[in-house]
Amino acid sequence: MAVTSMQKFKSYQDGCEVTLPGFVADEPICVKLKRVSMLAMAQAGRIPNALLTAAAELFKNGINLEKAQDGEDFKQIAETMTVIARESLVEPTYEELEEAGVGLTDTQLLYIYNFCQTGVDALKSFRKEQESDADHRDGASVPKKAKRTNGH
Template sequence: MAVTTIEELRKYADGSEVELPGFTPEQPFIVRLRRPSLVELIVEGEIPNPLLGSAAKLFQDGVSQSLGYDGEQFRQTAEVLMQVAKACLVAPTFEEIKAAGLSLTDLQLYSIYGFMQTGVNTLANFRTGQGGKSGDSHGRAVPKAAE
């Protein structure tokens, strides 16, 4: 087994091209993301002190458990997700997206957080859900009570 070289580490710092859920189903959204550490973001002050409780809960429980029903807790978790997106987005940057008049969708924010925690494999679930569907499958999974 060989030691990872500094050149290889620099490639990691450049990030990876990743397909996020698009702003519309027919338009892919390809970005370059890097994987910073949530712990490092906290230590470096990128996650402000008032959000540390929400960041710790997010780190421990993941997004679905951290949102909760408390409005303040939800707001704080959302702020942490925004900070994570700012730290992860290499190209386009978070600021460039905002300057274009866009806001990241909730699904995009969750996807970026998932990428930061586990890498590109997490995003496979989102991509398979976006694929084109044949016209003959509509309504098959709808329970009778919903029809």
């Protein structure tokens, strides 16, 4: 295996296209995300001190809202996920969404967080669970009695 070129490393910062659940059912949106490091964000001071405990918990255990002791814990998790989305959105940027008055949904924030932690492959299996059966197999599973259309 060859050493990865510096140009390839730099290209990762350009992000990749990721499909997120849309604002309306069955209308996904496509954004460009880059994977960010929570450790690097913390080290660079891009995670506010007040959120470091929540960020550490997310890093250590992932999203586990059952462990949230109170509303303040929940608020810190939400703020931490917003910081992650702000850092990872390449196109549109988080600031562009804010300027347009568009807020991300909880599900979109979860997708962005999962992408940052595990990459796009983890989202594929998550999406499969939510896809509808668009084919519907032309009524193959409908009992014959229900298929009659002439009332008999």
